[in-house]
Amino acid sequence: MLRCEAVGKRYGRGGWVLSDVDLRVSAGDVLAVVGGNGSGKSTLLRILAGLSRPTSGTVSGRPPNIGYVPDRFTAHDRISALSYLTHMGRIRGLPASAARARGGHLLERLSLVGGRDASLRTLSKGNAQKVALAQALLVRPGLLVLDEPWSGLDASAHGVLAELIGEVAAQGGAVVFTDHHEAILKAHAGGVYAISDGRVTWRGGRQAGSRTSLVELVLTAPPTGVMPVEVNWPALPGVAGTARRGDAVVLRVAREHSDAVLLTALRHGWSVAGLAEAVDEPGSRADARRTAL
Numbered sequence: 001m002l003r004c005e006a007v008g009k010r011y012g013r014g015g016w017v018l019s020d021v022d023l024r025v026s027a028g029d030v031l032a033v034v035g036g037n038g039s040g041k042s043t044l045l046r047i048l049a050g051l052s053r054p055t056s057g058t059v060s061g062r063p064p065n066i067g068y069v070p071d072r073f074t075a076h077d078r079i080s081a082l083s084y085l086t087h088m089g090r091i092r093g094l095p096a097s098a099a100r101a102r103g104g105h106l107l108e109r110l111s112l113v114g115g116r117d118a119s120l121r122t123l124s125k126g127n128a129q130k131v132a133l134a135q136a137l138l139v140r141p142g143l144l145v146l147d148e149p150w151s152g153l154d155a156s157a158h159g160v161l162a163e164l165i166g167e168v169a170a171q172g173g174a175v176v177f178t179d180h181h182e183a184i185l186k187a188h189a190g191g192v193y194a195i196s197d198g199r200v201t202w203r204g205g206r207q208a209g210s211r212t213s214l215v216e217l218v219l220t221a222p223p224t225g226v227m228p229v230e231v232n233w234p235a236l237p238g239v240a241g242t243a244r245r246g247d248a249v250v251l252r253v254a255r256e257h258s259d260a261v262l263l264t265a266l267r268h269g270w271s272v273a274g275l276a277e278a279v280d281e282p283g284s285r286a287d288a289r290r291t292a293l
Helices: 040-049 081-091 094-108 125-136 155-170 181-190 257-267
Strands: 002-010 016-024 029-033 056-060 066-069 143-147 174-178 191-196 199-205 212-220 241-245 248-254 273-278 287-293
Touching: 002 040, 016 040, 029 066, 029 143, 029 181, 040 066, 040 143, 040 174, 056 174, 066 125, 081 125, 094 155, 125 143, 125 155, 143 155, 155 174, 155 181, 155 257, 212 257, 248 257, 257 273
Parallel strands: 016 199, 029 174, 029 191, 066 143, 143 174
Antiparallel strands: 002 016, 002 056, 191 199, 212 248, 212 273, 241 248, 273 287
16 A cells, blocks of 8 residues: 655745645546645656655555656657657566567557657657557556546547556556546546645545445356456455355445456456345445446
């Protein structure tokens, strides 16, 4: 678990940008940081990523592999997007062939305009952002830090970014991002921290002891009869319980992790046969509403 304890930050002898920040980020979390322009959001993200040292306080539990996307990725190099990613992958310890293959796969998923051989200096802001996202995901991150990641992306890339965030969380990584749009916060964040006057407070999301919204997923082999790949379901973040129902696998999943678990299931060849929504309260019996697909 990544923890910030009494973290403060100021530049030189200027005023405090951040004061007495206490927060924690656990495996599988997808958290948003909100605040006005100049509130210190980017400073906090840089501290979480290890790119900036706090002036006071401590940061502990930072994972070894961190992916970071700044609010603006400025690249004026003549090299191609794929060459850049191959180089960055080698810096991060990947063999050149693996870095090239991984970089090409990510650029294809993000539909980079101009293709993998497009020169970095020719890219629009949105397409440069796609390259920035790809470099952050070359190595599976234990922490993915995204500063305004949706800014400038086309509509199709919005969906891919949501998938990538879900995959990181499903694999046990944590994601922290900033964005100004309330709809994006509601769609993607399991919890929200707000910054005002240099102080960080918990604005909303599920906390220990609060009501837990669960989704029950019923998974089966596809109609073709091809056996899907077995998955260690209990190890996925947000999975609260598993059971067998005939040939089906039934999972109870915290709502904020349901998209990531669904994506994992589909990628491993499972079909979704049904779902149930339930709200579990401590000491109460769940009331489930099931819907066949």
